[in-house]
Amino acid sequence: MRIAVCTIAVTFAGTLALAEPSIERGQYLVEGPAGCGNCHTPFGAQGPDMTKNLAGCLVEETPAFTAIAPNLTLGGRVSEWSDAELARAIREGITPGGTRVIGPPMPIALYSQLSDDDVMSIVAYLRSIPAVENDAGQSVYNIPLPPAYGPPIDTVAHCVECHSPMGPMGPDRINQLGAGGFEFHGPWGTSVSANLTPHPEDGISKWTDEELVQMISTGVRPDGSAMMPPMGYAYYSSMTPADLDAIILYLRQLPPLADPC
Ligand code: HEC
Ligand code: HEC
Missing domain, CATH: 1.10.760.10 (Cytochrome c-like domain)
Known part of the structure; x- marks a missing residue:
């Protein structure tokens, strides 16, 4: 792919x-x-x-x-x-x-x-x-599209479109929701989306809410390293504190998953 x-x-x-x-x-x-x-x-x-x-x-x-x-x-x-x-x-x-x-x-x-x-x-x-x-x-x-879209599946969360590994039918949000591992190739080289579940080693548990807000809205990690595209921090920089909090709350309640291999 x-x-x-x-x-x-x-x-x-x-x-x-x-x-x-x-x-x-x-x-x-x-x-x-x-x-x-x-x-x-x-x-x-x-x-x-x-x-x-x-x-x-x-x-x-x-x-x-x-x-x-x-x-x-x-x-x-x-x-x-x-x-x-x-x-x-x-x-x-x-x-x-x-x-x-x-x-x-x-x-x-x-x-x-x-x-x-x-x-x-x-x-x-x-x-x-x-x-x-x-x-x-x-x-x-080349896949059948639904005749129409039914009721909504989830409320927050299209971070997980990128932050779930790709399966043959799209991001695997059923088994690997938020586990990261989706590879992006582009003019920047290759980047791999991170694990956003609360997994103790692989996920976001190691960061405070403040650190996560900073990461999401500036694209800079606590150690000072910058995230590569297509992480959408330029878009998220304009989000209200309430919306950022809602996202972090959502991520913290996901089932913890290890990185996909
Ligand atoms: C995750 C990717 C993605 C995001 C985010 C997205 N779109 Fe789209 N959009 C698409 C794709 C892909 C198509 C074409 C699908 C197709 O060809 O059936 C599309 C089609 C459309 C169309 C139909 C246009 C046409 O000429 O047929 C409209 C309108 C549209 N998007 C509006 C929006 C708006 C407004 C937003 C933000 C609120 C948005 N999209 C966000 C991927 C996205
Ligand atoms: C368009 C794809 C895309 C979207 C949408 C996206 N991300 Fe990312 N994200 C990435 C990629 C790729 C990386 C890894 C960048 C790198 O390695 O430099 C990343 C990195 C991160 C990191 C850094 C984690 C780490 O361990 O270094 C956090 C936190 C993050 N994203 C949170 C979010 C949140 C929250 C959202 C929704 C508000 C979101 N992302 C939406 C692609 C995306």
């Missing part, structure tokens, strides 16, 4: 709801906890290429699928969709007219929990991004 120049993603913690949809709220979600750019923005050696923010990227190539996250700026086809159609695509994984189900690793189960205000805030923010011309291509799925 090869992971291409952008990455799979993400986290989304319980968020503080505002009363009205707003571009500011949408920007916070898209560029922060929802981490849309982790997949929809092309990557260079230093991380996301912000000159092409959200302009589409090859996310993942496996025997099961080639996943391409399309252009979400006004230069992409979503600019022709209505607000309601775009909201439905994000939250339910269905494209306009019910023509297509959006495939993995777009985290629909996660986004299906967005409130009406939050999803409309995301739509409003996407509409405010100037057009970037970029056609990353079209995904190919």
